[in-house]
Amino acid sequence: MSDIRVVGSTVPTRLTADGGFISPRGLRDGTLAVAPWLEALALEGRVFLANSGTVTTPITFGAGALVTTAPDLTQTVPVGTTVLPIEIRIYMEAYGTDAIFECLAATGTGGVVGSGGSAITPVSLRSDAPISNTTTIRGSDTSATYMTTNVAELFHEGARFAITKTASSATVSAFDQNLFVWRRSSLWGGPVLYGAAQLMVFAKSQAGAGFITYTYAQIPSNSVT
Secondary structure (H helix, E strand, C coil): CCCCCCEECCCCCCCCCCCCCCCCEECCCCCECCCCHHHHHHHHCCEEEEEECECCECEECCECCCCCCCCCEEEEECCCEEEEEEEEEEEEEECEEEECCEEEEEEEECCECCCCCEEECCEECCCCCCCCCCCEEEECCCCCECCCEEEEEEEEEECCCCEEECCCCCCHHHCCCCCEEEEHHHCCCCCCEECCEEEEEEEEECCCEEEEEEEEEEEEHHHCC
């Protein structure tokens, strides 16, 4: 049995101490006001952002065809932590010379992050960062082992034709409007990285450079099962 009583309010005032009962928030006509779950996680400090490449310094993506041992961003989720990817955004500053561009994001288990590349420190999207990130994120790996179990290619995109664009291109023919984005909100849901698990992101062209922005929510695994 449940008893929900909505108190109409125009100001979100906390009426009781933590741990006590509190009336749900609602409109004056009794309609419940409910925040999206991911927004609620952000309010708790459980949503993080990782940047591979920052400000005016892009990263150099792996050259040539897509190679599963050379991800441009990897996330390792340890036992006890569960991650919900929210958005992956890939911006290409340069493709290099005439070659196909392809990008891929996949999740699974059994993968191993190599020793190449550089460590990426994610930041909490709550400014006081009350919860610490427990995952490991690296950029521009060169010796990874691709996932072996329950592999899900959640995002596979590309330019679909050979393209030439270098950082110094300044002609209309080199203009590129492509921004490659995967969003959890565009699906019924999305992958759940129940640790131990991995996520790998790839962006491959002849001599690619650019930025990867990765947003995710992190929760304790004991809140899932």
